[in-house]
Amino acid sequence: MDKIIKSQFTNDKLTHVIWRHSFPMFSAILALFAYDLLESSLVALSGAHSLASLGYTLPITAAMTALSIGISIKSNNQVVKHACLAPEKLANIIINLIASAAVAIFLFSLIAMFTGNSLLSMLGNNALSIVTDPWFEQDVVTQQNNYMAIRYVTWIFLMLVWQGNAILRALGQVRTASIIMISWLAVKALIAIILLTPESTWYQGGIIGLGYTHAISDSLFALISLLAIASKIKPETSVITKESFQLRIPSADTFIIMFQQIITPLSMAVLTVIAAKMGNSYVAAFALIFRLEALLLLMPMVLTTSLPTIIGTNFWSGHHDRVKQAYIIVFAAITAFQLILALTLCFNNDFFATFICPQDGVINHIKDYLIWVPWGYFGAGCVIVYQSCLNAEGKALKAATVAFTHRILLLLPLTLLGVVINEKSSFFQGIMLGHMLAGFYVFYLLMSKYNTNHHTYHQTQKQHQTLALNEEKE
Numbered sequence: 294m295d296k297i298i299k300s301q302f303t304n305d306k307l308t309h310v311i312w313r314h315s316f317p318m319f320s321a322i323l324a325l326f327a328y329d330l331l332e333s334s335l336v337a338l339s340g341a342h343s344l345a346s347l348g349y350t351l352p353i354t355a356a357m358t359a360l361s362i363g364i365s366i367k368s369n370n371q372v373v374k375h376a377c378l379a380p381e382k383l384a385n386i387i388i389n390l391i392a393s394a395a396v397a398i399f400l401f402s403l404i405a406m407f408t409g410n411s412l413l414s415m416l417g418n419n420a421l422s423i424v425t426d427p428w429f430e431q432d433v434v435t436q437q438n439n440y441m442a443i444r445y446v447t448w449i450f451l452m453l454v455w456q457g458n459a460i461l462r463a464l465g466q467v468r469t470a471s472i473i474m475i476s477w478l479a480v481k482a483l484i485a486i487i488l489l490t491p492e493s494t495w496y497q498g499g500i501i502g503l504g505y506t507h508a509i510s511d512s513l514f515a516l517i518s519l520l521a522i523a524s525k526i527k528p529e530t531s532v533i534t535k536e537s538f539q540l541r542i543p544s545a546d547t548f549i550i551m552f553q554q555i556i557t558p559l560s561m562a563v564l565t566v567i568a569a570k571m572g573n574s575y576v577a578a579f580a581l582i583f584r585l586e587a588l589l590l591l592m593p594m595v596l597t598t599s600l601p602t603i604i605g606t607n608f609w610s611g612h613h614d615r616v617k618q619a620y621i622i623v624f625a626a627i628t629a630f631q632l633i634l635a636l637t638l639c640f641n642n643d644f645f646a647t648f649i650c651p652q653d654g655v656i657n658h659i660k661d662y663l664i665w666v667p668w669g670y671f672g673a674g675c676v677i678v679y680q681s682c683l684n685a686e687g688k689a690l691k692a693a694t695v696a697f698t699h700r701i702l703l704l705l706p707l708t709l710l711g712v713v714i715n716e717k718s719s720f721f722q723g724i725m726l727g728h729m730l731a732g733f734y735v736f737y738l739l740m741s742k743y744n745t746n747h748h749t750y751h752q753t754q755k756q757h758q759t760l761a762l763n764e765e766k767e
Contacts, residue, residue, distance in 0.1 A: 348580030363554035365459035417569030443504030457518025593674030605685035672732020
């Protein structure tokens, strides 16, 4: 990390620092979620069954992305910590992180190939075979299998794109990271339009075109990301040795962070199973809702790309008062933004639902979602940001507890309760309450943390930093 950038993180006015390093990623994250929604909308042009087919795969592909992001989070944290405490080892640690991640994802992809069909069956995918036109549906199932096979094979490229982006941001190269991500998604969107639009000469139909879309764009930008990282490592300050290429056993924090990222896809899987019990139209709706949810949480997601680096740099540099101040600024902004957004969506649900999906059987579900669920997104947003910042402070276990409480202990039970009360409306009300209570839980944790004795707090952080340094030496 450049000394000037590090000085900005620890000395400049926090609102300016957060804005300066978040704004370049705003367009990138907006493009990411807009692409996801575009992808689902293009699939919807092939019919509701194709959309439902995609819906059943989303928990699995979301888990693949989540593991890739989990690895990238660990890489980001490690690069930030070494930039503050041991900059001479930066090149070594970056090369080691990339090599270790590649091996890990290769092993995960092998496991996924052997268990993929079983996972789809557990999600209720067998319901896809109950149709009036068996020849058409068999084509959809075959495309689904081919699509997933392509995604498993190209998983390593997806991981390299995310990891490369996280490392660049940790080095303070936010603009470069933003440009690469926007370019990646622009290319991916262009390929998707060419392959998934029925009027196109290259139309593939169903979801098989998605597989080709991801394969081409992910492999290309994985290479570009690696070249960008290589250009940013300064040989005069970071000496590359043979230790750079030695694979190490992942630390406990690595597995905990990966577990954190799996919690959200796991909750998505359970919601998909619940939706499958209520009908394929609900699964088709969730194929859009899962993508729409990410777009509606745009602001918190943008902050997760910049705030962990800012928090981590100040934390490891000993500026704990700035850490507290950053939390207050960000949580207030998230709460205000999400509540205004919820109000807008609630009173314009008919327009947005019709705009998003052309399928009549799915529109009503999306309307119910827009009326209720966004009111709880201030809580979901605060959880997402707080969890990412706890990881940056080296508190992976606490971050995992926050994520588990949100998605497993609050969201799923309240959703099931809503289904029992009233399948059509209370289902979405339960989801809303789960997110909302999770937000109040985060506020409680933050207040408890900073209401403790100030001296004790600083002593704890110093001990934590000393232990972390000892672990690195070992």
